[in-house]
Amino acid sequence: MSKNMKDATPKAARNGSGTGAAAPAGAVSRRRLLGTAGAAGATGLVLGAAGGAAGYAATRPDDPAALTTVGSTRAMFHGKHQAGITAPLQAHGHLIAFDLAPGAGRKEAAALMRRWSATAERLMAGRPAVDGDGADHDTGIALDAGPSSLTVTFGFGRTFFERTGLTGRRPTALDPLPPFSSDHLDAKRSNGDLWVQIGADDALVAFHALRALQKDAATTARVRWQMSGFNRTPGATDRPRTARNLMGQIDGTGNPKPSDSGFDQRIFVPSGAGTGTASADSGPAFDWMAGGSYAVVRRIRMLLDDWEKLTVDRQERVIGRRKADGAPLSGGTETTGMDLDKAGPDGRLVIPDNAHARISSPEKNGGAAMLRRPFSYHDGIAADGTPDAGLLFVCWQADPFRGFVPVQRKLDRGDALSPFIRHEASGVFAVPGGAAKGEYVGQRLLES
Template structure:
């Protein structure tokens, strides 16, 4: 859990008003973009402008337009007793799928991220409220041909769902009355995929298996995989709808190896945009690389001119990135026995606002950390084994990774211990220089190590975004 800051890419665009009573009191605030938002040259996914709401002037009302109109009527009436909301819900439950997009009431549901972009969506996209990580293994007998057909199906489904449209075949209607909700679907290839498809010569050197770390207690059945899919959205039903569609698309070509569910704070839940907190209550992500930094692309993405002779990466990985995925269990009962002061010493930052312990009372989260500053007794204000000190790029030869995690909670056992923590996902152009460098340093003396446990792991090559008319991975599978 490196001390880095979440990047917002401004890829979400409003798409009008959504009918329904559940947001009648007030529309959720637009997902804020900040000065950290990347410029187009940094790989930002372009936004779309607002579109007019459908109405009678646009022709006969479809079932989806009727639903939107019913919601608008309920809003005007104040939805006393929730009756209008019930009526709208009842109408949606009996509606059949339509190719027409929904126009949601709030900006939360209206956010749309484009599928056809330079870098796959879900990398620099702002943190989403709900996420699913799922790995697949190709079925026995399935090879390159079947994998290509599968990625073609998956890409088409992702494009449709991210635009707020139903899947092409057998849509489940789970998200029938919702907007895109900033849905993203991201695809990657594991080390084992290349042997299964006869493409060993195209396997990147950077995809070599991660080394073992002393803190690892890995469940091999929940690690790695031939194929990896990351799904994120600001609505749980929209995210599950995508998960179900991706699973159904796999058909007989691939089977689920493992699947994990995560969450983050919902956009608009705080008075102003701020770095997320993890389940330990700590501000988590203060020093993430920012797209405004001149070397951001160099650290996070494979060069556009990628070739084995120049970057060590095959050409099909141009504009791609490498994702390290770790399920990190937090030992919350042990952590919560510490005082706030002790917790702050473990991290090296104040719990209240994320400011460095070396910054003084007026410090903020962005105040530079002074690693040499001491108290009156000569003790370092930021302890030598503090997590924030150890993970700093300037303490790791400039190593950096873009962290984009989800929290998880998978229940409470018979002893009352929560199975909870972080679905750690980090992105980098070179995992050996990024994740591996930092994790080796953490392995040698991070104060946080005694309160966490790495329980599963995976490394995946995530190619660049698909161009119009193409599917993700086409350069690999048809090259």
């Protein structure tokens, strides 16, 4: 837990913004909750005070339901960075891409971002949605649920800049990704003008946000694609551990942490430098991305029937880590560094030369790093009887051509995991920095 996280609740209480009652006896402790919540690491963007959840309770004085720590935890809308990037993994998520409607341009896009930001701020604080005139038009889906760590994150796709007449301010970091051998991409489920990531620790809270934002889009933007996913529920276990994916593997051990040296430089765009890596993106035209990040989104189908035919020993050699605890095959615990040169009695490398963990490690990719923050998904059974399931892969970096692309190219050349996965959708989105009080997300782009 970061120092900012530890200090957040007392500071909120001193400022009068975290005045909720103490958690009821038997509630999961906040320290324990955040330790369990996921691999992305904790930041100062989440408040554990029940005061953040008072909004819905106040709308129903006849139903004063007490919220647990899970329900009362609140993520902050305003800040240097948008919420939902470094927050702990959330139990439920929705990824949605929109295309601007014919005839909608920069003015309409600005009005939409203003509406969306206002709605996100209210819902993340645990308050009901309202229409443009301030009238309550909340559906009541999450009326007594509290904020439940809800985060809403907004991004712009490459085509957004064409539709709004802002091509001169489009970063080269949004250039199309190169093709990869595992690509079986569905264009209808890829890219988009606008992208929204919703995450929460309650399924109704996440769905409520999805419905509210879709209604706010009205006639300005139409849904291009939508995907839903899940992770382990915070508090379900008292053993803090990195999340598992649907292959049963601990997934995200090597994630960079906010406490790491150089974390901000790798994940967030610095002020006055565009992407911070491409000289073509430097200068005032790209200042709107300061404090922002680039999201690469991939729908990765796992061929689970084939994977589950492998023995556990074979699965571990494909990954390069033990299935039970995520420790590298070279020994130690999950957090022990991999000894990539260690050989067994037979002289062969203990971590095979084509193991996924070896090939994707920063040591083998010139230090390239990205913050992985995925959701698992299951969309039923395909016509051939196989599960349509896998990973909604979301990774964050200051420049995808120095984060995602070099690592994926390396994986493309011989990753032992490749025969068991298929990339079915893809998108890259510029996610601006967080909005200051009184601003909306993207204002520095749309009104400058």
